[in-house]
Amino acid sequence: MDVNGIVTDDVFVAGDISRFPHPVYGYQFVTLEHWVNAVAQAEVAAHNMLCDQSERWPHLWLPVFWSSQFGLNIKSVGVPTFADQVVITQGSAEERRFVAAYGYQGRITAAVAFDQSMWLPFYQRLIEQAAPFPPELATADGPVELRPVAAEVPDRVAATQDATVVVTGHDPGERRATLVRRQS
Numbered sequence: 001m002d003v004n005g006i007v008t009d010d011v012f013v014a015g016d017i018s019r020f021p022h023p024v025y026g027y028q029f030v031t032l033e034h035w036v037n038a039v040a041q042a043e044v045a046a047h048n049m050l051c052d053q054s055e056r057w058p059h060l061w062l063p064v065f066w067s068s069q070f071g072l073n074i075k076s077v078g079v080p081t082f083a084d085q086v087v088i089t090q091g092s093a094e095e096r097r098f099v100a101a102y103g104y105q106g107r108i109t110a111a112v113a114f115d116q117s118m119w120l121p122f123y124q125r126l127i128e129q130a131a132p133f134p135p136e137l138a139t140a141d142g143p144v145e146l147r148p149v150a151a152e153v154p155d156r157v158a159a160t161q162d163a164t165v166v167v168t169g170h171d172p173g174e175r176r177a178t179l180v181r182r183q184s
Ligand SMILES: Cc1cc2nc3c(=O)[nH]c(=O)nc-3n(C[C@H](O)[C@H](O)[C@H](O)COP(=O)(O)OP(=O)(O)OC[C@H]3O[C@@H](n4cnc5c(N)ncnc54)[C@H](O)[C@@H]3O)c2cc1C
Pocket: 014, 015, 016, 017, 032, 033, 034, 035, 036, 038, 065, 066, 067, 068
């Protein structure tokens, strides 16, 4: 996409190199440097290269990440940085086995599991349905009462973090957006 917001047709990207506006996350541009995302985007890109333009698929998969660190299986679905609150919904940090759910303005936006990955598809459905946060769960290993705390994620870096968009031209065919470096 160029600075005017026009998508360049017939250019396909997938994997670490791509950056795209995700509808579930306020169309915020995301770059996802994880294997599962690279594979999912490659499937969509390959399909879109081969099909008619009218049959192209959008890339609407939620970001998924997994890793094994120090003997722990860590899995995440959604965008945990797109959150103003976080709450442990199952297990506990003391047990080193838990699920933490992230929420933004009253809806669930992400979940991270430590040695509890079998639950992630369930949370994925909640995120896709924009279910309320804190989530209403009735699991045997959940705390008696959910106590969300501030997520304290750093400020998001906007696409125009260090620049201002200046619009020039009068006629619709002449109007252009230009990025101008912001004076510090
Ligand atoms: C140390 C490390 C640990 C990671 N651990 C995890 C993990 O635990 N979980 C997880 O989900 N993800 C992990 N990742 C991220 C994951 O590896 C990447 O997200 C994934 O490999 C991205 O796939 P890709 O196809 O987009 O890019 P790549 O796998 O980087 O593939 C790009 C390919 O293009 C080739 N290439 C580059 N330039 C050119 C050129 N000019 N011409 C031809 N070929 C070119 C490169 O050689 C490479 O083979 C890890 C990455 C690193 C580096």
